Amino acid sequence: MATAWDYAPAPESRDIVRIQERYGLFIGGKFVEPLSGERYTTIDPAREEPLSEVAQANKADVDRAVKAARGAFDGQWSKLRPSERAKYLFRIARILQERAREFAVLESLNGGKPIRESRDVDIPLAAAHFFYYAGWADKLEYAFPNRKPRPIGVAAQIIPWNFPLLMLAWKIAPALAAGNTVVLKPAETTPLSALLFCDVLRQAELPPGVVNIITGDGRTGAEMVAHAGVDKVAFTGSTEVGKAIQRTLAGTGKRLTLELGGKAANIIFDDAPLDQAVEGIINGIYFNQGHVCCAGSRLLVQESIYEATIAKLKRRMRTLRVGDPLDKNTDVGAINSKQQLDKIASLVQSGVDEGAEIYQPPCKLPERGYWFVPTVFTNVAQSYRIAQEEIFGPVLSVLTFRTPDEAIEKANNTPYGLSAGVWTEKGSRILAMAQRLRAGVIWANTYNRFDPASPFGGYKESGFGREGGRHGLEAYVALDDA
Ligand code: NDP
Numbered sequence: 001m002a003t004a005w006d007y008a009p010a011p012e013s014r015d016i017v018r019i020q021e022r023y024g025l026f027i028g029g030k031f032v033e034p035l036s037g038e039r040y041t042t043i044d045p046a047r048e049e050p051l052s053e054v055a056q057a058n059k060a061d062v063d064r065a066v067k068a069a070r071g072a073f074d075g076q077w078s079k080l081r082p083s084e085r086a087k088y089l090f091r092i093a094r095i096l097q098e099r100a101r102e103f104a105v106l107e108s109l110n111g112g113k114p115i116r117e118s119r120d121v122d123i124p125l126a127a128a129h130f131f132y133y134a135g136w137a138d139k140l141e142y143a144f145p146n147r148k149p150r151p152i153g154v155a156a157q158i159i160p161w162n163f164p165l166l167m168l169a170w171k172i173a174p175a176l177a178a179g180n181t182v183v184l185k186p187a188e189t190t191p192l193s194a195l196l197f198c199d200v201l202r203q204a205e206l207p208p209g210v211v212n213i214i215t216g217d218g219r220t221g222a223e224m225v226a227h228a229g230v231d232k233v234a235f236t237g238s239t240e241v242g243k244a245i246q247r248t249l250a251g252t253g254k255r256l257t258l259e260l261g262g263k264a265a266n267i268i269f270d271d272a273p274l275d276q277a278v279e280g281i282i283n284g285i286y287f288n289q290g291h292v293c294c295a296g297s298r299l300l301v302q303e304s305i306y307e308a309t310i311a312k313l314k315r316r317m318r319t320l321r322v323g324d325p326l327d328k329n330t331d332v333g334a335i336n337s338k339q340q341l342d343k344i345a346s347l348v349q350s351g352v353d354e355g356a357e358i359y360q361p362p363c364k365l366p367e368r369g370y371w372f373v374p375t376v377f378t379n380v381a382q383s384y385r386i387a388q389e390e391i392f393g394p395v396l397s398v399l400t401f402r403t404p405d406e407a408i409e410k411a412n413n414t415p416y417g418l419s420a421g422v423w424t425e426k427g428s429r430i431l432a433m434a435q436r437l438r439a440g441v442i443w444a445n446t447y448n449r450f451d452p453a454s455p456f457g458g459y460k461e462s463g464f465g466r467e468g469g470r471h472g473l474e475a476y477v478a479l480d481d482a
Contacts, residue, residue, distance in 0.1 A: 007321065010328040012115045017106045019192065022053040025061055025215065026198040028068040029208025035060040040217075042191055045112040046325050046334035046369040054191045057216040062183070062223040065212040069154040069181040070229055072209030078151050078179050082138035089134035089176060091204040096127040099200065103193055107165055108325040110192040112334030112370070113288050115326050125450055126169035129468075132452035133173035136473060140178065141482075143470050149477040151179030152255060153231035156224040159194075160237045161187035161336050162291040162392075168194055170467045171234050172211060178476035180232070181210050185224060187237075188217040189337045222248075230254060234475065236293075239390075239416075239461045257465025257475045259293065259457055261390040262418030264439065265411035266296030266447060267401075270305045272423035276445065278312045281396070284421060284447040286320060286332055286374050290394040291340070293462075294419035296447055298387060299398045300407050306400050310378060318361040320374050332394060335370040344372050344393030351377050351386035356397070382413060390416070404429070408436045417459030421447045440466070 022039060024031035036058035041050045057065070077085075096103065100123045107118040140149040155175045159167035164186055175182050186194035194213050201211055214220060218241070225233050225245050232255035235245055239260040249256050266284045268277050284296025301309050325333035335341040352358055356377040365371040374394045380387050386397045401407040411420055420439040422430050430444040440458045443449060450456070455471035457463060465475050 007329045009324075011324060012105055012108075012326045012328060014105055014109060014326060016102050017109070017196075019052050019106070023055060023191075023195050023215070025055050025057055025065065026195070026213040027065045028071075028212070029202070029206075031198070032064075034058070035064065040188075042110060042189065044109050045189070045336055046366070048368050048370075051110060052192065054195070054215045057185075057214040057220045057223075059223045061214060062220060062227055065183045065214050066154060066156070066224075066227050066229040068209040068212050069183050072207060073151070073153055073181040075209075076207050077181055077210050080179070082140065082179070085176060085179060086134045086137035088204055088206050089130050089137060089173060092200055092206070093127045093130035093134060095200045095203050096123065096130065100124065100127070103165060103196065105326065106196055107193050108333065111161060111164060111190045112325050112336050114330040114333040115328055116330065117288060122163055122166045125452070126165045129166075129169040129173045129452045133177035133473075136470070137177040140473070140477065143473055144477065144479055146482050148480040148482045149178070150480060152476060152478050153180060154229060155180050155182050155232045155234060155476065156227065156230040157182055157184040157234045158221045158224065158237065159184065159186055161190040162288060162293070164190040165193040165197065167236055168197060170472075174467070174472045175234075175476050176210065178473055180476050183212045183214060183224060183230070185214055185216060185221055191215045225249065232256070232475065235259070242463060255475060257457075257467070258463035259465070259467060260461060260463040261392075262293045262295070262416045262458065262462050263298060263388070263390055263414045264294055264296050264416075264419040264421065265298045265300050265407075265437075266421035267300040267407050267411060267423065267433070268302060268305070268309060269422075269424035269429065270302040271425045272445070273425065274305065274309060274312060277423040278309065278316050280421060280423060280445070280447040281313060282316055282320070285396045286394050287448050289332055289335055289372070291336055291392055292448065294441060294448065295392075296419075296421050297391060297396060298411075299396055300401050300410055301398060302407075303400045303402050310398065313376065314359060314361070317359075317374055317376065320361065322363050322371065322373065323366055332374055335372050335393065338370055340392065341370040341372060344391055344395060347386060347389060347391045347393075348375060348395055351380070351384060351397070354381075354384045354386075356380045356384060356386060382410065388414065404433065408433065412438045415461040418457075418462035419443070
């Protein structure tokens with residue numbers, strides 16, 4: 001007699017997306033051959049199968065893209081009536097909604113994230129960002145009262161592989177709303193949704209050169225940062241590269257915003273609704289395979305409820321379904337790249353070597369592709385690498401505390417300061433904790449919730465500047481006296 005019900009496979013069809021065999025660079029409103037003459041293969045990390053050949057832009061390509069953006073800025077775009085700019089942003093949002101399924105499938109194919117997440121989170125939020133900033137385009141004087149906002153020029157935008165289309169939206173929407181033009185580079189491993197987005201731009205009839213999308217690896221990013229024709233750099237990625245960019249830009253007068261790594265504390269007090277908190281812990285660290293800068297990767301549990309929390313957590317972990325990202329029942333998809341998988345495996349090994357206790361639920365992984373079983377470490381000392389370094393994978397480190405003061409001290413004991421979570425039934429405690437936690441975003445009795453109207457960004461080595469909300473516009477305007 002069956003003792004458990006198995007899920008039948010429920011794969012989303014990939015037929016809705018047409019991936020080209022090769023792509024050029026989107027410059028001046030059309031795809032052009034890369035001057036570099038170089039291309040590389042982008043793959044499906046869940047199957048280790050090639051998907052397409054994309055261009056590796058070199059210095060000359062970057063120069064061409066920046067010139068196209070400058071031409072569009074000096075020409076029509078910066079002088080366009082703000083309400084006209086808004087129309088383009090509204091159009092882009094509508095088209096993204098209309099083509100949401102296509103984008104969701106492509107995002108999961110190229111990045112490895114579960115279709116449930118790309119369908120329900122990434123793509124709707126990307127569209128919502130364009131809607132939100134479309135609304136600001138003709139109201140900038142209200143966003144900055146008593147000042148005269150004007151666009152700053154050409155923005156070079158470099159984004160990572162964990163939320164490709166969403167990060168594109170976070171970058172492009174406020175830049176255009178404020179009247180700037182853009183050269184954007186998606187990450188090396190996940191270029192395809194940005195390349196499909198070029199089709200959306202054509203459909204929306206955005207004037208040529210306002211948005212240019214170029215592909216390539218870190219060398220392309222470095223050329224963009226160094227280009228003299230760029231007025232502003234917006235970067236999301238690792239702290240190491242963020243520091244290198246800051247060094248390059250020192251003394252140039254170019255504007256810079258950095259959204260870097262994190263090692264967030266998710267803090268559970270003994271009066272928290274435990275079942276809800278366990279869902280929040282799972283969502284905090286296993287959402288998008290833990291490839292999330294604000295992931296709740298350090299769990300801080302009050303000592304009196306430690307045993308009960310860990311027992312519930314392990315039970316819940318045993319129900320997580322790891323596998324095909326295109327299956328609608330999948331909770332945890334593929335790791336984005338071999339390189340990232342190796343990094344996760346090596347940090348997990350360091351946790352074992354340093355003496356932490358590892359738990360991984362029984363789990364059958366597909367034979368091909370890059371996978372990592374959801375993992376939790378208990379018996380973790382604060383000095384361990386798994387408690388200090390950003391793993392950027394489905395790995396949780398558990399620490400305990402007795403008092404709120406101890407929780408604060410441990411939570412803030414990190415070079416990062418991007419996000420945190422607090423679980424308690426007392427509103428006063430939430431407010432008291434939020435005031436003392438050094439983190440840009442603090443969730444109370446929830447985790448990993450995003451809204452275009454809410455600013456996002458960090459302190460310390462998590463970067464500076466805010467994206468989202470009215471604050472997100474600030475990076476893209478020069479403010480003159482009214
Ligand atoms: P990177 O910081 O290397 O990548 C982010 C973006 O920057 C990519 O588009 C990358 O291009 C580009 N880039 C790389 N080198 C340079 C450079 N010298 N100048 C300008 N741009 C550059 O992150 P990784 O992909 O290497 O990931 C490494 C670690 O970074 C992860 O394990 C994670 O800890 C952290 N990370 C944090 C993210 C966050 O959201 N805060 C996002 C991604 C990573 P390319 O992809 O082609 O190398």
